[in-house]
Amino acid sequence: MPDGVYKRIEIIGTSPNSWEDAVENAVEKASETLDDLRVCEVDKLDTRIEDDEVVAYRARVKLSFKYQG
Amino acid sequence: MPDGVYKRIEIIGTSPNSWEDAVENAVEKASETLDDLRVCEVDKLDTRIEDDEVVAYRARVKLSFKYQG
Amino acid sequence: MPDGVYKRIEIIGTSPNSWEDAVENAVEKASETLDDLRVCEVDKLDTRIEDDEVVAYRARVKLSFKYQG
Amino acid sequence: MPDGVYKRIEIIGTSPNSWEDAVENAVEKASETLDDLRVCEVDKLDTRIEDDEVVAYRARVKLSFKYQG
Amino acid sequence: MPDGVYKRIEIIGTSPNSWEDAVENAVEKASETLDDLRVCEVDKLDTRIEDDEVVAYRARVKLSFKYQG
Amino acid sequence: MPDGVYKRIEIIGTSPNSWEDAVENAVEKASETLDDLRVCEVDKLDTRIEDDEVVAYRARVKLSFKYQG
Amino acid sequence: MPDGVYKRIEIIGTSPNSWEDAVENAVEKASETLDDLRVCEVDKLDTRIEDDEVVAYRARVKLSFKYQG
Amino acid sequence: MPDGVYKRIEIIGTSPNSWEDAVENAVEKASETLDDLRVCEVDKLDTRIEDDEVVAYRARVKLSFKYQG
Amino acid sequence: MPDGVYKRIEIIGTSPNSWEDAVENAVEKASETLDDLRVCEVDKLDTRIEDDEVVAYRARVKLSFKYQG
Amino acid sequence: MPDGVYKRIEIIGTSPNSWEDAVENAVEKASETLDDLRVCEVDKLDTRIEDDEVVAYRARVKLSFKYQG
Amino acid sequence: MPDGVYKRIEIIGTSPNSWEDAVENAVEKASETLDDLRVCEVDKLDTRIEDDEVVAYRARVKLSFKYQG
Amino acid sequence: MPDGVYKRIEIIGTSPNSWEDAVENAVEKASETLDDLRVCEVDKLDTRIEDDEVVAYRARVKLSFKYQG
Numbered sequence: 001m002p003d004g005v006y007k008r009i010e011i012i013g014t015s016p017n018s019w020e021d022a023v024e025n026a027v028e029k030a031s032e033t034l035d036d037l038r039v040c041e042v043d044k045l046d047t048r049i050e051d052d053e054v055v056a057y058r059a060r061v062k063l064s065f066k067y068q069g
Numbered sequence: 070m071p072d073g074v075y076k077r078i079e080i081i082g083t084s085p086n087s088w089e090d091a092v093e094n095a096v097e098k099a100s101e102t103l104d105d106l107r108v109c110e111v112d113k114l115d116t117r118i119e120d121d122e123v124v125a126y127r128a129r130v131k132l133s134f135k136y137q138g
Numbered sequence: 139m140p141d142g143v144y145k146r147i148e149i150i151g152t153s154p155n156s157w158e159d160a161v162e163n164a165v166e167k168a169s170e171t172l173d174d175l176r177v178c179e180v181d182k183l184d185t186r187i188e189d190d191e192v193v194a195y196r197a198r199v200k201l202s203f204k205y206q207g
Numbered sequence: 208m209p210d211g212v213y214k215r216i217e218i219i220g221t222s223p224n225s226w227e228d229a230v231e232n233a234v235e236k237a238s239e240t241l242d243d244l245r246v247c248e249v250d251k252l253d254t255r256i257e258d259d260e261v262v263a264y265r266a267r268v269k270l271s272f273k274y275q276g
Numbered sequence: 277m278p279d280g281v282y283k284r285i286e287i288i289g290t291s292p293n294s295w296e297d298a299v300e301n302a303v304e305k306a307s308e309t310l311d312d313l314r315v316c317e318v319d320k321l322d323t324r325i326e327d328d329e330v331v332a333y334r335a336r337v338k339l340s341f342k343y344q345g
Numbered sequence: 346m347p348d349g350v351y352k353r354i355e356i357i358g359t360s361p362n363s364w365e366d367a368v369e370n371a372v373e374k375a376s377e378t379l380d381d382l383r384v385c386e387v388d389k390l391d392t393r394i395e396d397d398e399v400v401a402y403r404a405r406v407k408l409s410f411k412y413q414g
Numbered sequence: 415m416p417d418g419v420y421k422r423i424e425i426i427g428t429s430p431n432s433w434e435d436a437v438e439n440a441v442e443k444a445s446e447t448l449d450d451l452r453v454c455e456v457d458k459l460d461t462r463i464e465d466d467e468v469v470a471y472r473a474r475v476k477l478s479f480k481y482q483g
Numbered sequence: 484m485p486d487g488v489y490k491r492i493e494i495i496g497t498s499p500n501s502w503e504d505a506v507e508n509a510v511e512k513a514s515e516t517l518d519d520l521r522v523c524e525v526d527k528l529d530t531r532i533e534d535d536e537v538v539a540y541r542a543r544v545k546l547s548f549k550y551q552g
Numbered sequence: 553m554p555d556g557v558y559k560r561i562e563i564i565g566t567s568p569n570s571w572e573d574a575v576e577n578a579v580e581k582a583s584e585t586l587d588d589l590r591v592c593e594v595d596k597l598d599t600r601i602e603d604d605e606v607v608a609y610r611a612r613v614k615l616s617f618k619y620q621g
Numbered sequence: 622m623p624d625g626v627y628k629r630i631e632i633i634g635t636s637p638n639s640w641e642d643a644v645e646n647a648v649e650k651a652s653e654t655l656d657d658l659r660v661c662e663v664d665k666l667d668t669r670i671e672d673d674e675v676v677a678y679r680a681r682v683k684l685s686f687k688y689q690g
Numbered sequence: 691m692p693d694g695v696y697k698r699i700e701i702i703g704t705s706p707n708s709w710e711d712a713v714e715n716a717v718e719k720a721s722e723t724l725d726d727l728r729v730c731e732v733d734k735l736d737t738r739i740e741d742d743e744v745v746a747y748r749a750r751v752k753l754s755f756k757y758q759g
Numbered sequence: 760m761p762d763g764v765y766k767r768i769e770i771i772g773t774s775p776n777s778w779e780d781a782v783e784n785a786v787e788k789a790s791e792t793l794d795d796l797r798v799c800e801v802d803k804l805d806t807r808i809e810d811d812e813v814v815a816y817r818a819r820v821k822l823s824f825k826y827q828g
Contacts, residue, residue, distance in 0.1 A: 005167040008148040008198065010077040011136060018365050020639050023668055024675050029074040031673035033138035042666040045387040047368055052376035054369050067149060069171035079146040080205060087296050089225050092254055093261050098143040100259035102207035111252040114318040116299055121307035123300050129146065156779050158570050161599055162606050169604035180597040183801040185782055190790035192783050212443040215424040215474065217353040218412060227294050230323055231330050236350040238328035240414035249321040267353065274425060276447035281581040284562040284612065286491040287550060305488040309552035343563060345585035355422040356481060363641050374419040378483035390663040392644055397652035399645050432503050434708050437737055438744050445742035456735040459525040461506055466514035468507050493560040494619060501710050512557040516621035528732040530713055535721035537714050543560065572777050575806055576813050583811035594804040626719040629700040631767040632826060650764040654828035688701060690723035695788040698769040698819065757770060759792035
């Protein structure tokens with residue numbers, strides 16, 4: 001992360017397959033509007049359950065990017 | 070919280086009456102621009118004091134909503 | 139912090155000189171678009187290293203300001 | 208808490224009115240089957256939101272009671 | 277909090293009615309001997325239980341005031 | 346999670362394949378006796394090692410369900 | 415801890431002599447109904463005081479055992 | 484802890500023999516000036532080492548007592 | 553820290569120049585009435601902001617000293 | 622973990638595929654020089670991002686082994 | 691701890707008798723190769739159980755010593 | 760941090776001048792034997808006091824480097 005001012009936000013990605021996939025969905029969505037993403041830190045992992053089955057993996061992550069104000 | 074990507078932000082609501090009221094003010098203000106709010110997690114509670122009297126209850130909360138980018 | 143609803147965000151300031159300077163850079167950048175900043179809480183301090191030398195001091199801080207939605 | 212062995216469990220009470228009420232509901236339900244409850248520690252507070260309105264206050268609490276095995 | 281040196285202490289207020297009331301009792305008692313109290317941060321909430329009923333709400337809070345030594 | 350009183354317990358699932366699989370095993374076992382499971386929060390991840398090889402992935406999770414007493 | 419699903423509970427043991435003794439009391443009581451106990455993790459230590467004397471050592475511990483549902 | 488306002492302070496007891504003894508020294512010293520002590524919570528344990536030998540056990544504890552102002 | 557019983561308190565020092573200076577102000581003020589200070593642990597750093605400028609650096613520190621009761 | 626003295630170190634494994642794979646790489650590398658590894662606790666998970674794509678999964682883990690000095 | 695650069699490592703001592711003994715074993719082993727040990731901070735306490743009996747007390751501690759590189 | 764396996768250690772730097780200087784001393788000493796240092800995370804800051812004066816600033820930091828085994 002070169003010098004300058006950065007902002008850090010909290011995103012929650014989900015996927016029916018895995019936590020890796022959930023993080024990739026979060027990064028993909030964020031990168032539509034944010035540039036120069038470098039590291040994605042996992043803050044919390046959980047799953048959604050329906051009818052006694054795990055139906056979604058959720059990853060709450062922190063993303064840093066150049067601060068535009 | 071159905072699948073998709075969500076964003077989580079930190080809001081501080083205040084009220085002269087109670088922490089419940091402070092949270093409701095935060096949710097009310099946030100819902101003016103954010104859709105599909107489902108859960109509001111309390112992160113920290115404090116009060117403002119003036120002339121030895123509690124004059125405001127403040128609740129710092131975390132809100133999740135569908136991520137628009 | 140008078141009554142009303144506030145938002146709290148996470149900014150990372152950097153400086154080659156000191157952590158105080160890094161925080162000032164963060165506050166200066168944030169104040170270009172945010173009003174009524176009052177307190178800046180330090181969440182984490184680290185440094186960037188190149189060729190065995192500390193080249194940048196980084197301060198991750200939390201800033202509160204009036205919530206516009 | 209006199210000598211002996213105690214068990215500590217996690218209960219979540221809810222109420223449309225207040226967190227105090229949510230805790231009372233949790234204690235009332237637990238005391239139907241548990242004896243000698245003395246202290247109820249709040250672990251986490253949150254609210255459920257529907258149509259931009261807070262509809263329930265939830266209190267996650269820890270309760271200790273004599274351990275029956 | 278203007279410049280100078282401040283001390284921060286931990287007080288536990290209680291009330292049969294609510295946590296807001298418990299905090300007010302703590303602030304009221306503290307302000308008998310401490311000046312210029314401004315913010316009261318909640319550190320922990322619990323309740324005392326007797327005969328399966330919540331009989332007291334307790335709030336453990338942190339108070340800052342000008343340090344007299 | 347609709348209103349009412351819920352209990353939250355800690356389960357450790359294991360699997361030779363992945364942490365997702367370990368969580369599914371935990372949910373499957375728990376759902377044999379618990380109803381209406383909705384969210385499974387990951388508290389800690391570790392692995393068991395034998396002869397320098399990872400032989401099991403373990404996920405410690407928290408599960409909430411309607412409190413029967 | 416071989417594969418399979420385990421449950422983890424919180425027990426508080428007490429003793430007038432020492433924290434080691436308090437933990438042994440907790441393990442002894444738990445093992446009356448739980449099998450295959452392997453590790454007991456200390457979560458919190460405190461003491462009970464009467465007439466300015468320490469009268470009991472209390473150890474809050476976490477115990478894991480095979481989950482029966 | 485009956486109703487009223489309590490203060491909570493941090494004391495460090497030491498002993499060449501054990502952590503239990505260190506806590507007893509802390510309680511004994513505190514009770515010279517503080518009344519109605521009931522619970523002493525352990526916050527941190529460490530030891531002092533001299534010439535590769537443990538020479539003192541130190542227990543940092545939290546004590547609550549009736550708040551006199 | 554030789555044997556005996558010590559007390560640990562929380563002080564907040566401020567300075568317009570730096571966090572080091574803020575800590576020195578706290579130590580200087582505390583040492584007016586407390587003896588044998590040895591270590592000062594930083595608990596939290598923040599800054600006060602006025603008109604978009606950092607005007608004060610604040611350091612919340614923990615100080616231990618011989619307990620006089 | 623039989624009796625004796627153990628050392629605990631912090632290793633970061635990486636992999637382009639998954640966190641499980643990252644942990645296996647860490648364990649494999651560590652076991653080249655360390656014996657009798659039994660449990661690997663996950664401390665933190667993150668990912669490296671390049672050109673808006675997750676390119677590496679990183680797992681920071683704690684490993685215990687017999688202490689040789 | 692005089693000036694200079696120090697390293698801090700994590701050691702786990704065990705003993706069939708007590709946590710004090712477990713810490714002494716850890717310090718004794720470490721001091722075979724490390725000089726000038728001064729403080730040993732307890733990070734975590736647990737016990738090993740066999741056939742429903744506590745058979746070993748384990749103390750995970752942090753030790754600081756002059757850094758040799 | 761490119762792919763591969765890294766080790767993370769805890770170092771304490773000291774300086775009579777500032778925490779920045781203390782971190783630089785730690786990095787300088789570590790880089791005598793460790794290659795490719797990139798980020799130095801601050802874990803804890805404190806000061807040493809003699810005769811009521813701050814005589815040393817101490818920074819406990821975490822350093823990552825390529826793992827050689």
